[in-house]
Amino acid sequence: MIYFDQAASSFPKPVEVGEAMVYALNEIGANPGRGGHELARKASGIIQDTRERAARIFGCSDPKKAIFSPNATAALNQALKGLSWEDGDHIIATTFEHNSIRRPLENLKQTYGVDISYITWDESDEIFIERMNKTMNSKTRLIVTTHASNVTGSLLPLEETTKLASKYDVLTLVDASQTAGHMRLHMKQMGIDMMAFPGHKGLMGPQGTGMLLIEGDIELQPIFQGGTGNFSEEPNQPDQMPDKLESGTLNTPGIAGLNAALKAFEERQNENVPRETILTETLLNGLEKIEGVTCYGPSKYAHKMPIVAFNILDIPSQEIAMILDSHYKIAVRPGLHCSPLTHETLNTTEQGVVRASLSIYNTEEEVVAFIKAIEEIASSYNLI
Template sequence: MIYLDNAATTWPKPPEVVQAMADFMINMGGNSGRGTHSASIQAANVVFDTRVELAELFGLKNPSRIAFTSNATHAINQALVGLLYPGDHVITSSLEHNAVVRPLKALERYGVSVTEVSGEPGNEFSLEHYRQSFQKNTKCVITLHASNVTGTLLPIEEIGKIAGEHGVKYIVDAAQTAGVFDIDLETLPIDILTFPGHKGLLGPQGTGGLALREGVNLKPLIYGGTGSLSESENQPDFLPDALESGTLNGVGIAGLGASVQYLRSLGLHVIRKRELELCQQLIDGLSEIPEVKIYGENNALNRAPIVSFNIGSLDSMFVADRLDQVYGIRSRAGMHCAPHAHRMFKTISQGVIRFSPSHFTQSEEIAEAIQAVRNLAKEFERTV
């Protein structure tokens, strides 16, 4: 089996992750922040250690400014609902995942207005368009860091500066870049970073979170027990408790702590270099097949580790199915939960096939995947 769907969720995970999760289940098992017995304190220590790892990874001095969620979508919803009130205006991009598109659509029904800065293939963003989109009531800008359809990187530093000049908050959806690129809130003008734990951070599914710059306050998305100030009917207003009601995913957070430790000891630059090589190998190999059209830039440097393509006019789902059933290659086809991006790339009916390697992928596996695409292009020569 060749796994090329790391943009959906990474696999395999480092063995340390599995070990940490088993250790939590077998030897700890208490509920973090709920009681003073040693199993609860052990769990709280694991959760705290993971917070520290993530805060150091994202350049935050105070680990309390990391709040855990169950995935990136949950974190994005928390950021938007936490910041916006009726009458507020938001600026976003035309590459966004439904994790941003749908909460914004829902918020529009509550009186929030949205401007989507449109682009076109090869010119997916224009800073000038962002500048022109600000209104008196603009409260925040939200964009992804890299498209999950083409891997295209957005100039988050420049967009963040423009947001800062207008005194509005900048939310970055780092679903495709956290754990691969250095994202340092000390140097980058990002107010809220939302991240999944289960993609580039190599942690288990069911994990994610927000990294909040000092001074950013959000109203909670959900309210409830936190193990703190239990005598009060009101939600604590301090972080992370304000945003973390209910029992945390202790076992998942244990795994996430181990994966971030693994990443930091290996070095993100090592991961990035390896994935760059694999992506360039994919782009170069697929470009040699005449029937293949690759979406996005041909230089892997300008992409997250994602390469999307089509074979002539063949349905992308059909191709992905053949890759899986005949060649044992796991890819992702269709819309990738990003209909606006597909509209821009004019692939809304065909979709695209997405290959996304991780640093665990072997270059022999990439060569096999390219050969499989070549075979399919030949097999369906007459139809494409």
């Protein structure tokens, strides 16, 4: 199997990720923060080490504000719904948002009467920032943006966005689902107030893990309440972080795997040109030469994530993906990718797109085989 669906979930994982998970499951097994015995202390040590490592890597000043969650979606919901909202408050987002942002925003709109503006980005950072600047008003309280499109791999101008937000004293929330693990991110240096990421995509950690990192004095109310292992005599949720936003037993084996993935990322994060970037350029260059193939998003020379979105003629993307899977043993992702506003922008709502996404474990031989498969498929449709 050629696995080109890394933007959905990475595969394979670094060997040390699975080893760390098995060790935590088979050798520790205890509940972190729920006891003073040796195994509980070891479990707590895994949690604390991972919290500190994530804060260090991503430039979060206070490790206590590095909050664990089951995934990026849960982290984004905590950030968005944990802020206090009033009728008429204004939020700015983009047309590239995944449903993990769009749906909570629409919920805030229906629940509190919050006004939402979705800004279009069409390959021009300058025009995008100008549009955002014109959309700002006295009621704007938050800019929430994906860092990179999960459909096309396009990188949005994050640092220009945070500078604009700072100018107007507006908070920023960044969805780093497609960039964490692929590039260096430092919240304090980049002016990011809150950032969410999953463990299982670019970081190549396990599914069922994610984090919300908070920089500075931002007051969030928990969207869940329950046991925290501390302050058990209190009827109300503790105010202390991280307990305030972490109720219930944490996924210790998953977090152990995430810690191993973060260690691996620390070792490779300063690479000049990531290997998957070179492979993506080769893939895009090959697809653009095939008659009947339309590629979407930035050119092969633009700085982007290792994602290539394309279609063949007017053939449904699901049909192409099915052929690749059944005949060529190649895994890709077709359809709307939980990002309908992106497809409205690309005019691909009816057809969707075929998305091929790569990681450091993919090879040039796989890229060559993929291009050949698309050539054969396109040729067969061109003859009809």
